[in-house]
Amino acid sequence: MYRYDEFDAEFVRQRVAQFRDQVGRRVKGELTEDEFRPLRLMNGLYLQLHAYMLRIAVPYGTLSSLQMRKLAHIARTYDRGYGHFTTRQNLQFNWPALSDIPDILAELAEVEMHAIQTSGNCIRNVTADHFAGATAEEVADPRPYAEIIRQWSSLHPEFSFLPRKFKVAVIASEHDRAAMQLHDIGLHLKRLADGRLGFAVYVGGGMGRTPFIAKKIRDELPEEHLLSYLEAILRVYNMQGRRDNKYKARIKILIHEAGIEAIAAEVEEEWQRIREGALKLPEDEIKRIADYFAPPQFVAPPAGASARSPIGAPDAAFERWIARNTHAHKQRGYAIVTISLKPIGGVPGDASAAQMDAVADLAERYSFDEVRVTHEQNLVLPHVRLADLRAVYGGLMEIGLAEANVGLVTDIIACPGLDYCALANARSIPIAQRISERLAARQDQIGDLKIKISGCINACGHHHVGHIGILGVEKRGEEHYQLLLGGSGAEDAALATITGPGFGPAGIVDAVEKVVDTYLKLRKDPKEAFLSAYGRLGSAPFKEALYAAAA
Amino acid sequence: MSKSTTSISVLTANRLSDGAVVFLDFDGVWVESLRGAVVARSPDEARALESRGAFDAARNIVVEHYLVEMHEAEDGSLTPVRFRERVRLGGPSILGDVPGYVEAAPVVRQAHHDVGKGRPQTHEERLEGSHAEAA
Numbered sequence: 110m111y112r113y114d115e116f117d118a119e120f121v122r123q124r125v126a127q128f129r130d131q132v133g134r135r136v137k138g139e140l141t142e143d144e145f146r147p148l149r150l151m152n153g154l155y156l157q158l159h160a161y162m163l164r165i166a167v168p169y170g171t172l173s174s175l176q177m178r179k180l181a182h183i184a185r186t187y188d189r190g191y192g193h194f195t196t197r198q199n200l201q202f203n204w205p206a207l208s209d210i211p212d213i214l215a216e217l218a219e220v221e222m223h224a225i226q227t228s229g230n231c232i233r234n235v236t237a238d239h240f241a242g243a244t245a246e247e248v249a250d251p252r253p254y255a256e257i258i259r260q261w262s263s264l265h266p267e268f269s270f271l272p273r274k275f276k277v278a279v280i281a282s283e284h285d286r287a288a289m290q291l292h293d294i295g296l297h298l299k300r301l302a303d304g305r306l307g308f309a310v311y312v313g314g315g316m317g318r319t320p321f322i323a324k325k326i327r328d329e330l331p332e333e334h335l336l337s338y339l340e341a342i343l344r345v346y347n348m349q350g351r352r353d354n355k356y357k358a359r360i361k362i363l364i365h366e367a368g369i370e371a372i373a374a375e376v377e378e379e380w381q382r383i384r385e386g387a388l389k390l391p392e393d394e395i396k397r398i399a400d401y402f403a404p405p406q407f408v409a410p411p412a413g414a415s416a417r418s419p420i421g422a423p424d425a426a427f428e429r430w431i432a433r434n435t436h437a438h439k440q441r442g443y444a445i446v447t448i449s450l451k452p453i454g455g456v457p458g459d460a461s462a463a464q465m466d467a468v469a470d471l472a473e474r475y476s477f478d479e480v481r482v483t484h485e486q487n488l489v490l491p492h493v494r495l496a497d498l499r500a501v502y503g504g505l506m507e508i509g510l511a512e513a514n515v516g517l518v519t520d521i522i523a524c525p526g527l528d529y530c531a532l533a534n535a536r537s538i539p540i541a542q543r544i545s546e547r548l549a550a551r552q553d554q555i556g557d558l559k560i561k562i563s564g565c566i567n568a569c570g571h572h573h574v575g576h577i578g579i580l581g582v583e584k585r586g587e588e589h590y591q592l593l594l595g596g597s598g599a600e601d602a603a604l605a606t607i608t609g610p611g612f613g614p615a616g617i618v619d620a621v622e623k624v625v626d627t628y629l630k631l632r633k634d635p636k637e638a639f640l641s642a643y644g645r646l647g648s649a650p651f652k653e654a655l656y657a658a659a660a
Numbered sequence: 661m662s663k664s665t666t667s668i669s670v671l672t673a674n675r676l677s678d679g680a681v682v683f684l685d686f687d688g689v690w691v692e693s694l695r696g697a698v699v700a701r702s703p704d705e706a707r708a709l710e711s712r713g714a715f716d717a718a719r720n721i722v723v724e725h726y727l728v729e730m731h732e733a734e735d736g737s738l739t740p741v742r743f744r745e746r747v748r749l750g751g752p753s754i755l756g757d758v759p760g761y762v763e764a765a766p767v768v769r770q771a772h773h774d775v776g777k778g779r780p781q782t783h784e785e786r787l788e789g790s791h792a793e794a795a
Contacts, residue, residue, distance in 0.1 A: 461760020
């Protein structure tokens with residue numbers, strides 16, 4: 110993992126001291142709320158519906174056990190005993206008191222964490238494939254590049270007041286686990302035609318009220334030009350992005366209005382000017398950062414080692430968990446374990462302090478001290494020996510996190526929604542809970558199906574790219590839900606389309622079940638997943654099932 | 661906007677110190693319960709309440725003050741018109757399902773505000789009239 114150098118540590122310490130002073134002045138009345146608001150947002154502190162909310166950056170979703178234990182400690186000491194993992198691989202605390210924030214940030218600084226640039230019109234926390242460094246599918250670990258971008262973008266003076274927020278994701282496999290094409294900039298690390306490492310660069314993706322799939326702006330960018338090219342894109346956006354209307358201020362709108370060719374030409378012109386300058390990455394600097402992410406000391410497995418119930422009677426539940434929640438590791442004898450934070454009927458993405466501590470213990474003991482946060486609001490132990498899977502499973506059973514449902518219909522993304530969020534129009538979490546309870550018994554039969562729920566048009570719950578998406582709106586003062594079908598946030602990125610008239614809180618759960626029943630009835634065979642069947646069948650049979658009876 | 665009843669409203673805000681949802685009561689104190697909240701029944705009264713909110717915001721007691729439209733039952737009890745405000749009043753509807761959730765310790769500095777007003781409402785009582793659990 111990356112370790113702070115003296116500069117990083119001093120910078121974060123200074124920032125804590127600054128914010129301590131600012132909070133003190135606010136409480137004494139020396140700063141008005143208008144003066145204080147941008148300062149607190151720069152430090153990840155929002156005012157939500159019922160309380161303040163602190164969003165803590167988890168760079169590219171990687172945590173050490175020490176850091177996870179610190180989050181547990183903060184949950185216990187300063188908050189209400191739990192935290193919420195988000196669709197941007199971050200962690201949010203929902204109940205901190207203003208006066209405690211400086212102490213929380215000081216505690217975070219002790220473990221090389223902070224909440225800087227988790228809000229505001231700046232380059233936000235860089236996300237990455239949560240299987241980085243572990244999957245055999247990748248050409249190289251994408252996290253060193255994410256870290257290089259983090260260092261470049263942290264307090265970048267030119268890009269601290271962009272027209273709007275700016276999100277970057279990095280992947281290194283053909284399989285996109287980071288919704289890369291739904292980011293302002295998406296980077297796909299790959300082998301270039303000449304065999305060197307470089308990037309395909311995508312720009313202008315995003316969700317929100319006007320969703321777009323990113324467009325490829327450059328197919329082959331050599332790795333040493335990563336920062337100069339990003340700087341060129343950001344500079345063009347910073348100059349030309351709209352500041353007159355916050356709903357049209359994201360780079361996706363600029364690209365939509367000006368056209369990708371025109372923007373690409375301007376980026377190219379700027380890039381040619383700066384590409385050989387200070388931002389060109391020396392090979393030894395890339396290597397210096399990459400060394401922080403060197404693979405752990407894997408142990409070669411004994412011949413014939415297997416994940417499957419090594420001792421004792423066959424255990425169907427364990428086998429199910431192996432099948433759903435583990436993935437192939439690049440190192441023989443190891444597996445990647447996904448810890449579902451989606452117990453049946455539970456709150457998606459929430460973990461108690463005790464669960465965080467237990468996961469930290471499992472990571473320390475069985476996964477080289479590493480935990481990952483996924484954008485689908487789960488956790489990952491990236492490097493687990495096959496021989497230890499049984500012990501890890503047992504440990505997860507003890508804390509209620511052994512649900513074998515990764516990628517299934519109960520593995521639902523849901524934003525905090527109206528239960529917490531000041532922007533939301535409707536609740537998301539209870540809808541996720543009811544759908545989970547309704548379909549749990551049939552989830553294996555249903556197979557791969559991603560449901561994503563947002564409580565407002567800002568789309569934090571990624572409803573635009575759900576195989577089934579749900580958008581909460583307000584209708585005559587009450588909660589109402591629109592249903593969308595056919596989206597994907599993966600390599601086959603697609604935007605879901607609205608089926609028709611919306612539903613009330615009870616009706617939306619019934620509607621989802623009708624869609625699922627229609628799929629089960631019409632699929633060619635159990636191997637034809639929902640999204641494939643939807644692609645073949647189109648929306649008509651689903652709309653028929655949803656609306657025909659009412660018509 | 662309801663056509664059948666007169667629009668009445670109360671003044672709400674978030675407390676600066678912890679962000680808690682508070683309402684202005686008859687004693688001019690910001691409390692976490694609707695019980696005892698000052699009700700504005702005319703545009704003039706609403707304007708007066710808003711000025712009070714701006715004044716207390718300037719005194720750094722509360723932030724983000726605004727008027728919430730209410731329904732008033734025959735017994736005088738109040739329910740927010742919008743579902744959003746009912747959740748804001750009642751708190752998250754899902755706390756019973758949150759892993760490891762620990763209720764906040766009683767806020768000591770609020771204690772004296774409850775004297776003479778009976779016991780504080782429970783979470784369930786505050787949600788009453790607005791509880792609309794999905795499905």
